[in-house]
Amino acid sequence: MMRAVGLRSGWTFFILLICILISLLVLLLRHTTAAQPHKKNCNLFRGSWIEDETNNYPLYNSTHCPFIEHEFNCQRNGRPDKDYLKYRWKPHGCSLTRFDGGAFLKKFKGKSIMFVGDSLSRNQWLSLVCLLYTSQPKANYNTTRVGDVSIFTFLDFGVQMMLDRSVYLVDVVMEKKGRILKLDSIEGGKLWKGIDMLIFNTWHWWNRRGISQPWDYIKVGGKYYKDMDRMVAFEKALLTWAKWIDTNIVPSKQLVFFQGISPSHYNGTKWGQPGIKSCSGQTRPLSESMYPAGLPPSLRVQKNVLGTIKKAVTLLDVTNLSLLRKDGHPSIYGMNGRKGMDCSHWCLAGVPDTWNEILYNLVI
Numbered sequence: 526m527m528r529a530v531g532l533r534s535g536w537t538f539f540i541l542l543i544c545i546l547i548s549l550l551v552l553l554l555r556h557t558t559a560a561q562p563h564k565k566n567c568n569l570f571r572g573s574w575i576e577d578e579t580n581n582y583p584l585y586n587s588t589h590c591p592f593i594e595h596e597f598n599c600q601r602n603g604r605p606d607k608d609y610l611k612y613r614w615k616p617h618g619c620s621l622t623r624f625d626g627g628a629f630l631k632k633f634k635g636k637s638i639m640f641v642g643d644s645l646s647r648n649q650w651l652s653l654v655c656l657l658y659t660s661q662p663k664a665n666y667n668t669t670r671v672g673d674v675s676i677f678t679f680l681d682f683g684v685q686m687m688l689d690r691s692v693y694l695v696d697v698v699m700e701k702k703g704r705i706l707k708l709d710s711i712e713g714g715k716l717w718k719g720i721d722m723l724i725f726n727t728w729h730w731w732n733r734r735g736i737s738q739p740w741d742y743i744k745v746g747g748k749y750y751k752d753m754d755r756m757v758a759f760e761k762a763l764l765t766w767a768k769w770i771d772t773n774i775v776p777s778k779q780l781v782f783f784q785g786i787s788p789s790h791y792n793g794t795k796w797g798q799p800g801i802k803s804c805s806g807q808t809r810p811l812s813e814s815m816y817p818a819g820l821p822p823s824l825r826v827q828k829n830v831l832g833t834i835k836k837a838v839t840l841l842d843v844t845n846l847s848l849l850r851k852d853g854h855p856s857i858y859g860m861n862g863r864k865g866m867d868c869s870h871w872c873l874a875g876v877p878d879t880w881n882e883i884l885y886n887l888v889i
């Protein structure tokens with residue numbers, strides 16, 4: 526009798542011990558995963574740029590990606606310095622998993638990915654094409670263009686990488702009066718339906734004036750305007766887009782991202798070098814994690830609008846980290862060479878590879 530009781534309490538003790546061990550293990554695992562990326566408790570967009578000493582960066586050799594357009598191909602255009610290629614983004618509190626093209630293509634097998642926006646979307650689209658292509662240089666692919674949509678297909682994986690050039694997201698249409706920017710019309714959205722992953726962007730064209738402004742009137746609420754506060758127009762258009770998202774996106778089937786504001790570097794005062802009027806000759810990022818001039822006001826507008834959307838949209842909040850990269854632009858090694866000065870777009874390889882590496886960490 527005594528023996529049996531002792532045996533039973535022995536078992537109870539044993540089971541209790543197992544329970545405690547399992548709880549400890551669970552706690553331990555939680556703790557280890559907390560140090561991993563793509564977990565909610567690590568903000569991937571807060572961190573600093575560090576010089577990579579492992580030779581893991583850049584993520585690809587630009588001469589091995591034949592699709593980089595002239596305007597982004599800084600090394601081929603004669604840019605002499607190479608340090609800007611060596612930086613990797615290190616979030617506070619965790620590390621990014623290195624981009625793995627094979628894993629990405631497997632994950633998106635049979636799926637479609639579309640970037641929608643202006644040339645900054647083109648910049649990020651080409652970066653992703655290069656990241657994937659250089660990981661599978663023998664893979665079969667084809668490229669086509671249908672209307673405003675460029676398509677790069679990885680045939681062995683059935684992965685379609687698309688770019689829809691739509692600089693305002695809302696419509697610009699020809700009427701008798703002229704070219705009309707319609708803030709509450711988004712017919713262009715018919716191309717986005719059913720796409721598995723969408724990455725939107727618009728901002729840079731909202732401040733265009735004069736000859737580079739591609740519209741004559743703004744129309745909203747049935748009224749025409751010769752012009753209006755551009756930030757207000759931007760917000761109205763984004764709200765139209767937000768409504769489109771809530772009406773058309775199927776969250777169980779589609780992933781939606783918004784590329785934050787990609788910053789330009791034409792004014793040295795903003796990064797603590799007054800008198801400097803371009804990004805020319807900049808070879809290093811800012812080492813602090815705060816940009817002296819702070820964030821652009823357009824980002825606040827963007828965040829407010831994203832806050833009104835009921836469906837899941839993730840802000841690819843690249844503004845902060847890109848602000849620090851005054852060294853990442855083509856400057857005179859871009860589109861128009863020495864006659865130009867491009868401090869808006871980014872060299873490839875370069876900063877957009879990090880945007881895509883973060884995207885990778887969020888979706889994989």
Ligand SMILES: *[C@@H]1O[C@H](CO)[C@@H](O)[C@H](O)[C@H]1NC(C)=O
Binds near residue numbers: 586587588589
């Ligand atoms: C990039 O590739 C080219 C051609 O294969 C090679 O000559 C060059 O050394 C490579 N650059 C780096 C940094 O590896």
Ligand SMILES: *[C@@H]1O[C@H](CO)[C@@H](O)[C@H](O)[C@H]1NC(C)=O
Binds near residue numbers: 667669680
């Ligand atoms: C490219 O591949 C797609 C998908 O297989 C196919 O529909 C299209 O016809 C191909 N285009 C060309 C030009 O080969």
Ligand SMILES: *[C@@H]1O[C@H](CO)[C@@H](O)[C@H](O)[C@H]1NC(C)=O
Binds near residue numbers: 794795818
């Ligand atoms: C440069 O930035 C500073 C600080 O934001 C501002 O006061 C100045 O007007 C800017 N200069 C130009 C040419 O935009």
Ligand SMILES: *[C@@H]1O[C@H](CO)[C@@H](O)[C@H](O)[C@H]1NC(C)=O
Binds near residue numbers: 571
């Ligand atoms: C940008 O970075 C600074 C410094 O890390 C931080 O204080 C600020 O909140 C960040 N802004 C955003 C939008 O993440």
